[in-house]
Amino acid sequence: MSGPAIQVERLVFAYPDGRQALFGVDFTVERGERVALLGPNGAGKTTLVLHLNGILGSVAGGTGSGRIQIGGTAVHREHLAAIRRKVGLVFQDPDDQLFMPTVRDDVAFGPANLGLRGSELDDRVHEALVQVGMQDHAGLAPHHLSFGQRRRVAVATVLAMRPEVLVLDEPSSNLDPAARRELADILAGLDVTLLMITHDLPYALQLCERSLLMDGGRIVADGKTRDLLGDADLMAGHRLELPYGFDPLSVPGPERA
Amino acid sequence: MHVPDGFFNASTSVATGLIAAGAVGFSLQRANRELRETGPALAGLTAAFVFAVQMVNFPVGAGTSGHLLGGALAAALVGPWTAVLVMSTVLLVQGLLFADGGLTALGTNITLMGLITVLVGYFLTRALLKVLPRRVGSVVPAATVGALVSVPVAALAFTGLYSIGGAVDIPLGKLATAMVGWHILVGIGEAVITAAVLSAVVATRPDLVYAARHLQQDLVLVDADGNTSTVSPDRPIAAKPAGRSLGVGIAVTLLVAGGLSLFASAHPDGLEFVGAKLGFEGAAKSSAVAGSPLADYGVHGIGNAQVSGALAGIIGVLVTIVVGLAIAKLASLRTNKAS
Amino acid sequence: MSGDGLLVAVDSPVHRVPAQVKLVALFVFVLAVVSTPAAIFWAFGVYAVMLVAAVAVAKVPATVVSRRLAVETPFIVFALLLPFVATGPQVDVLGLHLSQSGVLGAWNVLAKGTLGVIAAILLSATTAPRDLLAGLERLRLPSTLVAILSFMVRYLSVVSDDLHRMRVARESRGYNGGKVGHLKAVAGGVGALFVRSFERGERVHLAMRSRGYTGQMPLLSVSGATRTQWLEGLAISLAAVAIAVAARVVSL
């Protein structure tokens, strides 16, 4: 088992209603890298990451072409179960991800599908909930949690599957500043390859040394997060804006930590 | 129309329970493939949607209101078999969690509101799609008529069941007329909402409309080098050609409507005493009945009740179909001109 | 509105009965009530006393029961009409011509319907939705149906909230059309709601598949019921069956 953590080549995809979302995407992420995926609304970011574990795209019977490899394994019908074990996907809206009656049932859903049962399953669930600090809420119904708590449980549902690659879709959206920082602490402490979609540019700078910039269904820039955020023309050309008073050249990022 | 416990006699409840169980079992089998592709979540969300929308009341008249049943709509959106499961789920939750509809009447409720509305709505929709222009948008007028007709047919079926297993003899002609008349009005509300929902879906996600899947156009795909190619749409389930004609669609409707209603008229009890001498006319003027649907739609001059009563339902449904067809034709003419 | 607002969250012997036992008990009880001849009035009195006792033991407030009884209203109206429209011999009550069979029929619908509704309220007030699902699963309801049910219950509140938000948004923009306008606005909103619900269904399915779902939901873990629990839970229902049999014999 060798090869980069994620390798995407010439990826093209159209949704069933005829709207084409990806127009030839190419990029590679090495093992252990933390990469931010930036880009304006509708750029195709969510569409792209849904391809990484084969839930969209030609393997899922969709309309498209191109090649994806995860840790050297092609995303192909025969390997889907293995691919889904390797790639953990945290969705944009935690309500999409938390569908079981209780938090415990929900975190157990993935590992149970992997074949875990009994005390092994319970241990795995507990461990994942401890990682996100939600072990005291295991018996609650997901819709009785606050938004930030739900986001954390959503991360736990994926961590319980012990993925090699963790993919998060806008993890900091709708979180209050404290919840946002707590989530950053959790993510920074994980030993996985990380691909994170975000509109929160300081968050990208804080957590990810490298960034991909996507627009119009293509990768339009790939480089150090600090360099991308510092390139005013590139930013303006793709509807990206830094928060008022934020200077990417003067704050510490992961490379200095 | 949620029938409570004890409304129909035990044998009717058992019989409809068996029908419902058979229908659910059959639907489980038929929907198995689509459910494997689209997942139970989608059916569950559709059920939650139907449940939520049933709580939205619309004015019907005489100061009362009706609400969507949703069978025909669900059938057009997710297909008849999944729709039967969706409607059964809604009714089970209403019965178990909200005590709306009796547990022993669950079979009756599923038969009336989960099975008849879905099948009548769906088959009429498919039949109409055969005569309307071949595009996804045609599903709107087609399903609108399906929805309009499905409600009075279910009301007629209710009357039919009442004639078989109702606890009390009441003049069935009047019950049929009142039920169908009233539910044609409810059906209009049902049709309006169905039309609006389907227009919204056709405008934003036409690929979601099950009844029109076979009408989808091919996709144009631009590859990494900018080359264009045409591919057939990503269809999780190949839509089966219906192979049914308009005649079959209407026949299904009339079979349910006419069959039950004829059964009602053939039933000896309840019809023998029909007539003015039983004081229905007088009662209709009394305060307890005034303002009720029965008062508004009670037939007068019922000397010939055996015939007129039994036929009232069929005529009502037929008129609804004819009017509906006319509306559908007009609507499609207009959208043809517009596009 | 969501399913779990219905649970009266206290601890009582009724709450502790396993859900599958309660489901069977409810069904048997209602079946007994329904098959009791309407004219055997004392039987319904006994049913009512047993049911009230169970509600009291379950610590379900009477106000909760009476509020939820409102679902019965349409059929109360229907029942009240029966004495006026039914056929058969007439009686005069307070100057009104009423049909004898109609009066009995009204009583029949009201008594049986009300007992059934109260029994069902007792179930939903003492059983968490998750336990109810687990109970249905234990009772061998097809797993596909249990799955659809569980998603429905989970997302009821989400969909209802969406609906509510859309209404607030409409009204806060000063919307006040006439009746027809109202219907149109509601209908348009409902269309958008369906697309939202359906797309959420798609996303949930994607989320499930990305966590290894291949078509089989994991079983909800619940413990089985013991023989004693079955006997205790079914006590009232079995008594009801005995009464129903007795009532049948009496009325012969």
Ligand SMILES: Nc1ncnc2c1ncn2[C@@H]1O[C@H](COP(=O)(O)OP(=O)(O)OP(=O)(O)O)[C@@H](O)[C@H]1O
């Ligand atoms: N289920 C769908 N069916 C049809 N078109 C879709 C669907 N989901 C997304 N699209 C379209 O695909 C394009 C890319 O959408 P995508 O969700 O990938 O964007 P995104 O970069 O994640 O945007 P955002 O930052 O707003 O989340 C958009 O034009 C969108 O309208």
Ligand SMILES: [Mg+2]
């Ligand atoms: Mg997105």
